[in-house]
Amino acid sequence: MxxxxxxxxxxxxxxxxxxxxxxxxxxxxxxxxxxxxxxxxxxxxxxxxxxxxxxxxxxxxxxxxxxxxxxxxxxxxxxxxxxxxxxxxxxxxxxxxxxxxxxxxxxxxxxxxxxxxxxxxxxxxxxxxxxxxxxxxxxxxxxxxxxxxxxxxxxxxxxxxxxxxxxxVPGYPLDGGRILRAIIWWKTGVLDRATRTAAKVGQAVGAAFTTTGVVEYFGGGLGGMWIAFIGWFFLQVAGVSYIEVGLRRRCKASASAM
Ligand SMILES: [Zn+2]
Structure with missing residues (x-):
């Protein structure tokens, strides 16, 4: 990572x-x-x-x-x-x-x-x-x-x-997510778009982990709690990077409006 x-x-x-x-x-x-x-x-x-x-x-x-x-x-x-x-x-x-x-x-x-x-x-x-x-x-x-x-x-x-x-696994913040981000960046030339996509996939991966973990935990598998925790962490990090792209864009927009 x-x-x-x-x-x-x-x-x-x-x-x-x-x-x-x-x-x-x-x-x-x-x-x-x-x-x-x-x-x-x-x-x-x-x-x-x-x-x-x-x-x-x-x-x-x-x-x-x-x-x-x-x-x-x-x-x-x-x-x-x-x-x-x-x-x-x-x-x-x-x-x-x-x-x-x-x-x-x-x-x-x-x-x-x-x-x-x-x-x-x-x-x-x-x-x-x-x-x-x-x-x-x-x-x-x-x-x-x-x-x-x-x-x-x-x-x-x-x-x-x-x-x-x-x-x-191609979801940010995992290495696969950054590789996906690099490929989209290379293909489109737009870094923000690449970051948003990798962050979205990261959030989907995080949600999938959290759901699987919770289901497993209630099915009696204690390890499920750990999987859910990892999923929750991905959701946080991917969410923050998604928001930060938005903030940067807004900052740029307000700077150019002045
Ligand atoms: Zn790594």
Missing amino acids: TQTTRLGVNDLKTQITLEKVFGIRIGLHYSWFLIALLIVLSLSRDFRASHPQWGSSLILTLAISTAVLFFVSLLLHELSHSLVARTRGLPVREITLFALGGVSQIEGEADSAKTEFWMALVGPLTSVLIGSLALERLRSLVGGTLSPLTTVLAWLGYINLGLAAFNM
């Missing part, structure tokens, strides 16, 4: 700064701790169910290592967005990990559809690369019984491919 300062919410401030990588500040939002805990708990449960012979400390160590590797993968995904942005002359404020993933906070707006396209596409491409490398390594190891290493590799491989596929 990428976030430019003119588009969308900007209140996602880093609360705990970790490190600077390539001069880019990496930080955690408080909500990240919630998702980190949930991931470790759910991985421990899955590992225990699939490998009842493993001891508790091995399961906990594996769950924590897998979660750390997952967040490293997520950071590499965000870092790829940020590095492309920077090579195209857009300063990167910071990368923040939060409850729903990662955000690259990029100052300003891409100056061309091509920049926007590559800046968005590089994230899912990075996730595909990490996922494929993990699965390739897994294939070279599989032969006997499933070991702790092959279990971690399988999980990392599939989660990264899943991350890439999910981010390619």
Whole structure:
């Protein structure tokens, strides 16, 4: 996910700064701790169910290592967005990990559809690369019984491919939404129109997620609450970017009327 300062919410401030990588500040939002805990708990449960012979400390160590590797993968995904942005002359404020993933906070707006396209596409491409490398390594190891290493590799491989596929959904603020925006921008030459369309699709995706989540929750699936929350977040961000295009247009209109 990428976030430019003119588009969308900007209140996602880093609360705990970790490190600077390539001069880019990496930080955690408080909500990240919630998702980190949930991931470790759910991985421990899955590992225990699939490998009842493993001891508790091995399961906990594996769950924590897998979660750390997952967040490293997520950071590499965000870092790829940020590095492309920077090579195209857009300063990167910071990368923040939060409850729903990662955000690259990029100052300003891409100056061309091509920049926007590559800046968005590089994230899912990075996730595909990490996922494929993990699965390739897994294939070279599989032969006997499933070991702790092959279990971690399988999980990392599939989660990264899943991350890439999910981010390619063509609704803003997902990468797919920005790719759609870049393509419409390139075809029509009108950025505002492209943003509106990507935001509208984003709102539709958000509404679909929220509805599915609520239906699943009332059907007894606790995970539904999470899906509904993600949907609600998309609705907010897509809604804000839609409104901001309107505000910019109104500002321009009033300026020219003076
Ligand atoms: Zn992304």
